[in-house]
Amino acid sequence: MLVEKNVPLQHSNTFGIAARAHALVRVRSDGDVHALRADPLWGRQPVLVLGGGSNIVLTGDVEPVVLKMEIKGIRVVGETPAAWIVEAGAGERWHDLVAWTLDHDLPGLENLALIPGTVGAAPVQNIGAYGVELQDRFDSLDGIDLSTGQGFTLDAAQCAFSYRDSVFKHAPAGARGMGLAGRAVITRVRFALPKAWKPEIGYLDIERKRAEAGVDQPTARQIFDWVCEIRRAKLPDPQVLGNAGSFFKNPTVTAEQCADIIAREPRIVHYPLTDGSIKLAAGWLIDACGWKGKSMGKAGVYERQALVLVNRGDRNSNDASVTGGEVMTLARAIQTSVYERFGIRLEPEPVVV
The missing domain is CATH 3.30.43.10 (Uridine Diphospho-n-acetylenolpyruvylglucosamine Reductase, domain 2)
Structure with missing residues (x-):
């Protein structure tokens, strides 16, 4: 070491x-x-x-x-009657894993293409995009308890996945608390990729791509390519324009709350969820408050997607790059605007250190 x-x-x-x-x-x-x-x-x-x-x-x-x-390695480690089990080291780039699975005819992760970050971070955030979340393809993970040095394995239930959340984002609450934030490190993650694969094309952007291509039943590779095209059109390359991807979670409200907002804002983008609640598009809320393309100091709101905050400074310069303080000042100003107009509190996705 x-x-x-x-x-x-x-x-x-x-x-x-x-x-x-x-x-x-x-x-x-x-x-x-x-x-x-x-x-x-x-x-x-x-x-x-x-x-x-x-x-x-x-x-x-x-x-x-x-x-x-920086733990590497991707391999098939087993199968069930319904799925192939693929294991990846926590240090593998997430997008590289998605590409590897398709290169080996193991579809299921294609909707999650081009999400930045590593495999080990994916369960922490329960990453998701275009109708698929990590928990939908999750089998189990290995980790090490930093307080005891003991290795452990968790299944999906033990990870307590929810929207952009997991047990790894919560600090232990007392001696019997189950939160693992700051207490454990993930070393490997396993995924259950369905043998009876079917395309997930419920999101409007993907449906548009499907219609443009005139394809009734797209392949996993086609969906992968479409998702990459959509994300590249909407989101800046971090190597060119520094950013942390989607900065705020899409808030959820009750059907009654959504109806009240629609009465005032008929064009609001919203998605019904299976539990009866409604997910609102945070980017639309931010755009409606006039923030798209605006800046405070060297922190700005991306002009193509209001959900993304960007580095308007020089990301390769110690002195001219954005500071974390500037990013959070802009984030708090956006939160205040959205709350004052819609009565909704936006919650940041990134970890603030």
Whole structure:
């Protein structure tokens, strides 16, 4: 195990925020985690797990020891009557995993193409896009309890998945608390990819692509290509314009609340959910408040998609890049505008450190 000191993190977070890690350990195996815990100095320090840095806002230098997850490997590890089980290391790029599954004729993840970040971060956020969430394809994961050093395996129920949420986003509540935020690190994730695959094409953007192509039953590869085209048209490349993807969660309201909003705002974009609640498009709410294309300092709202906050500075410069403080000042101003107009509180998706 090598502990690197005073490590720049500007190129380890997709916003391009200039910050440093006081100490960083690259985790390439379970043994690296165990070596850290056994170290008489570093093993006593709090930690911050960092994958692709695509869902984080750094508001200053990072005091905890940064665990940079770099465990690699993708393979088929088993099957059930209904699914193939594919395992990936936590340090694999998410999009690379999606492409690998299609290259090996294992469809099921194609709607989640081009989502930034790593495999290990995907269950934390319960990532989702275009009608599919990670929990729909999840089998189990392996991790290590940082307080005890014990390895563990969790199934979907134990991960407590919900919309952009999981047990990994909640701190332990007392001695019997089940929250694992700051307490565990994910090392490998397994996915159940259906043998009886069928296309998920319920989202309007995909339906438009299907209609344009004149295809009744698209293949998984076609859906993959369409999703990549849609995302590239709507979302900026973090290597060119720093960002953390969708910055706010789509809020959910009751049917009665939605009807009240529709009475005042008939064009609001909304999606009925199976439990009777309604999901509202946060990007539409932000756009309706006039924020699209606006900036505060070096933080801005992307002109093609109001749900994305971007770095208007130089993401390759320590001095000219956006700061985490500027990002959060803009985020709070947007939250205030949406609440004052719609009575809805937007919740950020990224972790703020």
